[in-house]
Amino acid sequence: MDVTTITAAYQSLKSVKDLLAAVFEAKVDAEAKPKILEAQAQLGEVQDTLFALREQLFQLQEERNQLKSELAASEAWLSKLNQYELSQASGGGIVYRYKGEPIHFACPSCINKQQIHILQDNRTISGKYRCTGCNSEFPIEPRRKVEPLPTQHHWPSEG
Known part of the structure; x- marks a missing residue:
């Protein structure tokens, strides 16, 4: 079920609810009015439920998109690390x-x-x-040995 389906169902219920309101306003006998009011109340509850479902679906889709993004980043990192x-x-x-x-x-x-x-x-x-x-x-590399530089001492002779 997607947002479009929920929205279409919501709009259909709204139309039925409006139609019941029109029938109620028309001259109907006293027995039909309580039944019409009850049907209108139930349709309102169904509309509220559909609206809540649409919001919940939207949140779940957002969460799914976030998780897909995180998964792609994780897979890219693992590819580099490998x-x-x-x-x-x-x-x-x-x-x-x-x-x-x-x-x-x-x-x-x-x-x-x-x-x-x-x-x-x-x-x-x-x-x-x-x-x-x-x-x-x-x-990383073994420590290099240092060879002392050969030195010659040239001392001036005194003399």
């Missing part, structure tokens, strides 16, 4: 790794908020990458 897998990076950090190319990592904290932020290399020896969304750092 491109990543939770993994442990060689540096020990637990992050989301992109399954395709180019290989990159995403912040697990931001993914929990339904956001994807690609981790960026800090370009330091620590091997940590920083999230562009929440600034968290994750050990």
